[in-house]
Amino acid sequence: xxxxxxxxxxxxxxxxxxxxxxxxxxxxxxxxxxxxxxxxxxxxxxxxxxxxxxxxxxxxxxxxxxxxxxxxxxxxxxxxxxxxxxxxxxxxxxxxxxxxxxxxxxxxxxxxxxxxxxxxxxxxxxxxxxxxxxxxxxxxxxxxxxxxxxxxxxxxxxxxxxxxxxxxxxxxxxxxxxxxxxxxxxxxxxxxxxxxxxxxxxxxxxxxxxxxxxxxxxxxxxxxxxxxxxxxxxxxxxxxxxxxxxxxxxxxxx
Amino acid sequence: xxxxxxxxxxxxxxxxxxxxxxxxxxxxxxxxxxxxxxxxxxxxxxxxxxxxxxxxxxxxxxxxxxxxxxxxxxxxxxxxxxxxxxxxxxxxxxxxxxxxxxxxxxxxxxxxxxxxxxxxxxxxxxxxxxxxxxxxxxxxxxxxxxxxxxxxxxxxxxxxxxxxxxxxxxxxxxxxxxxxxxxxxxxxxxxxxxxxxxxxxxxxxxxxxxxxxxxxxxxxxxxxxxxxxxxxxxxxxxxxxxxxxxxxxxxxxxxxxxxxxxxxxxxxxxxxxxxxxxxxxxxxxxxxxxxxxxxxxxxxxxxxxxxxxxxxxxxxxxxxxx
Numbered sequence: 001x002x003x004x005x006x007x008x009x010x011x012x013x014x015x016x017x018x019x020x021x022x023x024x025x026x027x028x029x030x031x032x033x034x035x036x037x038x039x040x041x042x043x044x045x046x047x048x049x050x051x052x053x054x055x056x057x058x059x060x061x062x063x064x065x066x067x068x069x070x071x072x073x074x075x076x077x078x079x080x081x082x083x084x085x086x087x088x089x090x091x092x093x094x095x096x097x098x099x100x101x102x103x104x105x106x107x108x109x110x111x112x113x114x115x116x117x118x119x120x121x122x123x124x125x126x127x128x129x130x131x132x133x134x135x136x137x138x139x140x141x142x143x144x145x146x147x148x149x150x151x152x153x154x155x156x157x158x159x160x161x162x163x164x165x166x167x168x169x170x171x172x173x174x175x176x177x178x179x180x181x182x183x184x185x186x187x188x189x190x191x192x193x194x195x196x197x198x199x200x201x202x203x204x205x206x207x208x209x210x211x212x213x214x215x216x217x218x219x220x221x222x223x224x225x226x227x228x229x230x231x232x233x234x235x236x237x238x239x240x241x242x243x244x245x246x247x248x249x250x251x252x253x254x
Numbered sequence: 255x256x257x258x259x260x261x262x263x264x265x266x267x268x269x270x271x272x273x274x275x276x277x278x279x280x281x282x283x284x285x286x287x288x289x290x291x292x293x294x295x296x297x298x299x300x301x302x303x304x305x306x307x308x309x310x311x312x313x314x315x316x317x318x319x320x321x322x323x324x325x326x327x328x329x330x331x332x333x334x335x336x337x338x339x340x341x342x343x344x345x346x347x348x349x350x351x352x353x354x355x356x357x358x359x360x361x362x363x364x365x366x367x368x369x370x371x372x373x374x375x376x377x378x379x380x381x382x383x384x385x386x387x388x389x390x391x392x393x394x395x396x397x398x399x400x401x402x403x404x405x406x407x408x409x410x411x412x413x414x415x416x417x418x419x420x421x422x423x424x425x426x427x428x429x430x431x432x433x434x435x436x437x438x439x440x441x442x443x444x445x446x447x448x449x450x451x452x453x454x455x456x457x458x459x460x461x462x463x464x465x466x467x468x469x470x471x472x473x474x475x476x477x478x479x480x481x482x483x484x485x486x487x488x489x490x491x492x493x494x495x496x497x498x499x500x501x502x503x504x505x506x507x508x509x510x511x512x513x514x515x516x517x518x519x520x521x522x523x524x525x526x527x528x529x530x531x532x533x534x535x536x537x538x539x540x541x542x543x544x545x546x547x548x549x550x551x552x553x554x555x556x557x558x559x560x561x562x563x564x565x566x567x568x569x570x571x572x573x574x575x576x
Contacts, residue, residue, distance in 0.1 A: 048453065074455035082453070088446045099443045100454040102436065112435035123436075166454035 001026040001201055002047070002078070002170055007056035009042055009225075016042040018225040019056070024170065029192075029202040031216035033209070033236075035245055039225040040205045041083065044172050048080040049073040060170070077169035083178060086159030089148035093139055093158055096147050097130040100165035130165065137161040137191060153184035157191065170201045177208045189215055213237070221245065256513075267419055271412045280411040284483065286523040287422040288476050293503040293515035294429050295472035300509055301438065302465040303445035304354060305362045308346075309500050310492035311369030312470045315342045316477025317487040318376060318383060321392045324482075331395040335478040342474025343467050350463035369497065376489035388488025392481050414483050421479060425472050426516070432468065433512055441465055495537070502540050506547045508554020517556050 002024040009017040017039040024030050034040050045051040047058055049070040058066045065073050088096050111119035134140040137157050142150065147158060156176060163171060176192065177185050189211055196202050206212045212219065213233040221229040221236060223245040229236055236242055267283075274280055292309055299306045316338040323334035353364050376383045383389065395417070397407035406413050432438060440461055443451045448458045481487040499522075507518020522540065526533045551558055 050449070050453075069457075069459075070449075070452040071455050071457045074453055079455075080453055082450065086450060088443050088450065090446055091443070095439070099439055099451075102440060102454070102456060113431050113437065115431075115435075162450070162454060 001061060002203075003057075003059040004047065005057045005059075007043070007046055007058065008054045009039075009046055009051060010054045015225045017046060017053075017222075020222070020225075020227050022220055022227070022230075024201060024203055026169075026201055027196075027199070028218060029196055029204065029216045031212040031219040031233075032203060032205045032222065033207075033212055033219060034222035037224075038222040040222055041174060042225075043222065044080055044174055044205065047073075048078060048172060074166055074168075077167070078172065079163045079166045079168035079170075080172035081159045081163050081174055081176060083174045087147045087150075087155055087162065089146075091147055092144050093147055093150070093161075094127075094130055094134065094143040096158060097133050097161055097165045098126055100162045101126045101130055133161050133164050136194065137164070138187070153180050153188075156180065156184075157188060160188075160191065160195075164195070164200075168200055170203060171195065173202065173204045173206075175205055175207060177206055177211055185211060264423065271415050277411045280415050282524060282527045284411070284415055284418045286520055287418045288480060289500065289503055289519040289523045290516050291422050291425045291472050291476055292500045293507065293519040294426060294512075295469045296500050296504050297509055297512075297515045298429055298432065298441075299465050299469035300504070301433070301441040301445060302462045303448065304462055304466065305358075305501075306365045306466060306469065307362050307494075307497050307501070308365035308368045308470070309473050310494065310497035311365075311372035312342050312346065312473035313477035313480070313492040313496075314369075314372050314376060314487075314489070315345060316474030317481035317491065318389070318477075319474070320478030321389045321481050321487055322382065324393060325389070331393070331478075331482055332398070335475060335482075338478035339471045339475035342477070343471040346470035347463060347467040350466040351459070354459055354462040354466065366494065369494065373489045373493075383489070386489060388486060388491070389481075390486050392485045392487065394485070395482055418479065418483075421475065425475075429472075430512055437461075437464070499540065502544050506543055506554060508551075508556035510553055511556050514554045514556035518554065521555065 002022075004020060004022045007017055007020045007022075008015070020039075020043065022030075022032075032040055032043065042051065046053045046056075049065070049068050049072065052067045056066070057064065060073075060076060060078060063076065065076060065078075088099060091099065112123070131140065131143070134143055137160065139154065139158060139161060142154060147155070150158060156178070160171075160173070160176060173192065176188055180188060185208065192202060192204070192215060202216075204212065204216060213236075216233065219229075219231065219233055219236045220227060221239075221242050228241045228245060229239045231239070270283065271280055274283070292313070296306065296309055319338040319341045320331070320334045323329045323337060324331055329337075349368060353361060353368075356364055376388075377386050379385075394408040397405065399405050406416075408414060408417075440451070440456055444456065444458050444461055452458045477487075477492070500519075503519040503522050504515040505518070506522060507516065508514030522543070526536050526539065532539055547554060551561060553561065
């Protein structure tokens with residue numbers, strides 16, 4: 001589905017991401033882990049178009065998307081979430097999702113200005129779909145709350161709901177569990193699993209090791225911008241390079 | 255409530271010239287309506303999170319375009335005015351792409367330079383624009399006959415008043431429709447979090463340029479109107495201070511709601527005219543009002559009723575608790 005070959009990004013002399021090859025198969029849950037500063041978020045930025053790669057090639061469903069603009073890549077079906085600001089704070093929860101449904105069913109902009117009957121019908125369909133997404137994300141009771149007034153966990157989940165509204169085939173989740181309590185973590189993991197069952201391929205960055213191991217079928221490990229391992233959770237747990245990267249060179253003594 | 259209120263105000267404005275004692279007050283109301291459109295269209299650009307300071311420059315472009323089209327190309331004013339708006343919008347579209355790559359204050363700075371470039375071009379291109387002296391004797395709009403009975407030849411200010419009123423109503427209806435459409439919602443989204451909007455497939459650069467283009471169309475049209483109204487235009491007619499005034503109208507009125515700039519432009523244009531001593535100190539008065547508004551009513555004058563209500567509820571709640 002997504003083929004990444006020799007992807008590199010240099011910031012001056014710093015190799016943030018260096019010749020990484022990753023292949024994401026349709027319908028899988030792939031985890032991307034690595035110590036802080038390993039280049040995980042830079043990797044996401046390169047795939048989603050926020051940053052332009054120095055070298056390498058990104059192919060999605062047979063189409064070369066290297067260095068294309070983020071909105072183009074999102075339109076092709078790769079949607080990402082953010083660690084930081086991931087909501088429109090002044091909009092209500094429902095409006096957040098409605099905005100992201102934008103343009104999809106082909107509502108012409110001029111149509112919405114002139115309020116033609118066709119555009120009204122489409123707007124209604126968008127509203128309907130947005131409510132379904134909120135229901136799926138269990139945010140339907142909060143539909144009319146201003147997004148900035150949500151609890152932290154709900155904000156993170158809303159971030160995922162916004163991404164969903166853009167109809168992703170491949171969803172890139174950047175630390176979706178960050179700062180969540182245990183209940184929120186299990187709810188979010190259940191949500192991610194539901195999305196996967198609905199046919200969305202998942203690529204996940206996460207520091208919560210237990211959640212990643214439980215959720216993902218395959219894991220890629222980055223360290224200092226390079227891929228050091230790839231395999232099933234059990235293979236990764238046993239891989240000496242991974243253990244060294246996390247615990248340091250003297251790790252075997254522990 | 256808004257449609258009925260807008261209807262009442264419109265009717266009042268239609269009969270107003272009958273009550274005004276003399277052309278001077280008619281002139282003040284024409285200025286007010288021009289400023290209302292300028293402040294409201296500036297707010298449309300602002301919706302996308304970009305603070306343009308090119309409105310004066312855009313108005314200059316519209317004014318010169320229309321004057322030259324009528325005087326050198328021999329077009330009718332009624333053709334030249336919309337063309338001036340479209341030309342201004344086209345220029346905004348072309349410069350918009352490089353401009354919106356700059357964010358925040360840097361965008362504002364480059365729009366100031368753009369305005370200065372317009373002024374310098376008007377000053378230096380003597381063969382076309384008449385240099386620093388500008389263009390004089392711009393003809394009045396061609397006479398029109400309304401419904402075959404009413405003959406309008408723009409020989410008095412009152413006729414210009416009704417033209418300005420029509421322009422204002424049409425402009426406000428267009429701006430309102432745009433804001434309440436999906437475009438308005440997307441622009442607000444871009445303002446709040448542009449990288450997030452981009453990540454869900456919204457062409458944020460395109461929308462910022464769209465706001466800048468549509469928002470610059472109106473000063474272009476109004477510039478055309480104004481040059482034919484006062485029958486002259488010169489490079490300094492719409493200076494940097496003029497642009498800052500538009501910004502003040504918008505901020506003082508309140509940029510959150512659609513009617514904030516309308517209110518701000520109306521109050522701040524009429525107030526100094528009613529009290530002539532104030533007029534002499536206009537920049538100082540405006541600065542003081544601006545500072546006061548930012549400190550005490552950050553949502554602008556349009557936000558005052560809501561603020562009073564909030565204070566009142568808090569007060570009642572306090573009384574109930576005690």
